[in-house]
Amino acid sequence: AxxxxxxxxxxxxxxxxxxxxxxxxxxxxxxxxxxxxxxxNKGLQLLLKYTSxxxxxxxxxxxxxxxKKSETSFHLTKPSAHMSxxxxxxCVVSALxxxxxxxxxxxxxxxxxxx
Amino acid sequence: xAGVSQSPSNKVxxxxxxxxxxxxxxxxxTALYWYRxxxxxxxxxxxxxxxxxxxxxxxxxxxxxxxxxxxESVSTLTIQRTQQEDSAVYLCASSSLAGVPLxxxxxxxxxxxxxxxx
Numbered sequence: 001a002x003x004x005x006x007x008x009x010x011x012x013x014x015x016x017x018x019x020x021x022x023x024x025x026x027x028x029x030x031x032x033x034x035x036x037x038x039x040x041n042k043g044l045q046l047l048l049k050y051t052s053x054x055x056x057x058x059x060x061x062x063x064x065x066x067x068k069k070s071e072t073s074f075h076l077t078k079p080s081a082h083m084s085x086x087x088x089x090x091c092v093v094s095a096l097x098x099x100x101x102x103x104x105x106x107x108x109x110x111x112x113x114x115x
Numbered sequence: 116x117a118g119v120s121q122s123p124s125n126k127v128x129x130x131x132x133x134x135x136x137x138x139x140x141x142x143x144x145t146a147l148y149w150y151r152x153x154x155x156x157x158x159x160x161x162x163x164x165x166x167x168x169x170x171x172x173x174x175x176x177x178x179x180x181x182x183x184x185x186x187e188s189v190s191t192l193t194i195q196r197t198q199q200e201d202s203a204v205y206l207c208a209s210s211s212l213a214g215v216p217l218x219x220x221x222x223x224x225x226x227x228x229x230x231x232x233x
Contacts, residue, residue, distance in 0.1 A: 032219045043119070044158075044206070044224040051219040090157060094218040100146070100170065101218025105157040 002027045002095035006106035013081045014114050021076040021109045023091030032094035032101060033074045035065055038108075039087045047089075050074065061085070086113045117141065119225035121207050127231045128197055136192045136228045140209030147190050148222060149182060150206040158206065164190060165212070197232045204229050 007022040025031060035047040048059025055067040061084075065076045074091060088108045094101035120139045128134050140147050149161040160174040164184045175181070179197075184190040194201055208222040 034221075036224075043226040044208075046221055046223075049219070049221060096218045100163060100165070100212075101220065102160065102163070102171065103148075103158075103222060104160075107157045 002031060002093050002104055004033075004091050004093045004104055004106040006089075006091050006109050008109050009107065010110045010112070012112040012114065015083055016080050019076075019078040019081045019085065019111065021089050021091075021111070023074045023076065023106060024072055025074060025091075025093045026072065027093060027095075029096070030069070033065075033067060034092040034094070034103070035059065035063070035074075035076050036090045036092060036105075037087050038090065044090070047076070081111075081113050083113050083115070086111055119207055119209050119223055121205075121225040121228050123228060124226065125229045125231075127233065129233050130199060131196050133193065133195045134197055134230065136194075136205050136207075136230070138190045138192070138207030138209075138225060140188070140190070140207070141211075141223055143187070143211060144209035144223075145187055145212045146210045146220070146222075147184060148208045148210075149190070149192050150208065151176075152204045152206060152227070154203070161192070161205075194230075197230075199232050202230055202232045 003026045005024045032051045034049040036044045038044050048057045050057045050067045058064045063078045091106040122137045147164040150158040162182050163171040167184045179195045182192045204227040206227045208224045210220040210222045
């Protein structure tokens, strides 16, 4: 079975400082992994995805994530937080069934950015 | 181009009433998904359509919930005899399965319908 755990429910950072959102997954095979962002009153937007190509994945808005099989992790980072990064972030694993890749969402990490 | 759209954006109903939620996927997207997001929680999968068939309905919480899809177009999620615990944001997503390995397609989400059951 596949699952995903986001280790922090809330993260608070100062503008201009690095952001680290932690995600661990469990999978019996090499999974596809995603990070989505949800801004208040807006739909979910894909930040980046890993699909067994390069282990360091670059996404939109300066975010990147590194797939580490040995640690079963897919942490999301950004070197310098911006006020517009305040949102909820979801780590997602694609769990293969017989016919499709079912997304399993983590519980989310709420990011607060202070001036 | 146009993204996934959902209507209504907000719906307030009384306990026991039926509601219909609509999703218009991105044109040409074969796959369509419904999710539920309760306040402060992650997304809960409800149902998956490939074309107009639903290979996976395992997330529908009860027989009060049903969904239909017309071809590779509009989908409707119906909740009968609504209960207060049905209050949530209902999200729809679509994806193109063409030419990608299983499980690697990107799902594009609509803005959601916020359902409040009084």
